[in-house]
Amino acid sequence: MDIMDSINPGCEELGDENTLPGISEGEIIVIRSTRRKKNISAYRQGGRIVVSIPARMSKADERAMVPEMVAKIRAQEAAMTMSEEALANRIDELLRELAPEITLRPACVSWRAMRERWGSCTGVDRSIRISDRLKGAPGHALDFVLFHEAIHLQYFDHGPQFKELLARFPRAEIASAYLDGYEAAETALAAPEALKKLLHRHA
Numbered sequence: 001m002d003i004m005d006s007i008n009p010g011c012e013e014l015g016d017e018n019t020l021p022g023i024s025e026g027e028i029i030v031i032r033s034t035r036r037k038k039n040i041s042a043y044r045q046g047g048r049i050v051v052s053i054p055a056r057m058s059k060a061d062e063r064a065m066v067p068e069m070v071a072k073i074r075a076q077e078a079a080m081t082m083s084e085e086a087l088a089n090r091i092d093e094l095l096r097e098l099a100p101e102i103t104l105r106p107a108c109v110s111w112r113a114m115r116e117r118w119g120s121c122t123g124v125d126r127s128i129r130i131s132d133r134l135k136g137a138p139g140h141a142l143d144f145v146l147f148h149e150a151i152h153l154q155y156f157d158h159g160p161q162f163k164e165l166l167a168r169f170p171r172a173e174i175a176s177a178y179l180d181g182y183e184a185a186e187t188a189l190a191a192p193e194a195l196k197k198l199l200h201r202h203a
Contacts, residue, residue, distance in 0.1 A: 030066060032057070042069035044136070045185055049073050081135045084110050087146065091128070094147045098168045104153040111135065118145045118179060121152035128153075133182070144175035 029048055032055040042051045051066050082090070087109040095102050107126040114120070114131035121128045128149045134142050147169050155162040166172065 028066070028070060030062065040065055040069060042073050044073060044077070048186070077136050081111075082142075084108075087111075087128075087130060090143065091146050091150045094143060095150055098147065099151065099165050102151065102154050102165075106150070106153065119149040121149040123153065123156055126153060133186075137182075138175075138178060140171040141175045141178045144169055144172060144179075 027048055029050050031050060031052045033052050034055045036052055036054045038054060040051060040053045040057075042049055044050075049070050051069050053062060053065070057065075088106060091109060092105060095105070104126065106121075106128045109128045109130065111132045112129040114129065114133070117131060118134065119128065119130045128146075130142075130145060130149070134145060148166060151162055151165050155165070169175070
């Protein structure tokens with residue numbers, strides 16, 4: 001396990017010396033690794049992009065290289081991401097297969113930057129929003145959230161009728177386990193000091 005000298009969350013204010021342009025606050029964590037000599041790596045974990053760089057890399061090189069690595073991760077994710085039209089089509093398929101009694105369909109389905117929820121549904125305009133944290137997630141996890149929100153088109157609360165329909169999803173426990181694990185990792189990465197202690201403990 002790499003020993004970290006610092007963990008820097010990115011932000012957008014260009015006047016700050018720790019700024020990484022084009023990166024939203026809290027979206028990225030930069031790890032300076034004493035084991036890494038030249039190469040840098042980037043990966044998505046817990047809803048954030050983690051970039052590992054050599055401990056001796058200059059701030060100028062960090063500012064130049066980190067956004068490039070972030071751009072590569074985003075490009076890879078974009079290639080794997082379902083379009084919003086595809087999301088709506090998938091909802092239609094799930095309802096036809098698992099809850100044919102629900103005839104309502106969303107007027108629109110969109111990806112949104114959501115950190116507190118996996119999805120939301122507004123009954124008034126029949127709009128469904130899906131957290132962009134699910135981009136690149138396993139199909140069963142995304143399907144579970146899509147089906148959950150689609151049921152809300154007819155049942156606005158989480159009462160017995162809602163639960164009965166949701167229970168029809170064939171991989172509900174596995175999907176829930178994935179979502180819970182994702183949130184646990186995201187919580188750990190949200191607190192740099194806690195992350196440092198965790199990594200040092202396993203170093």
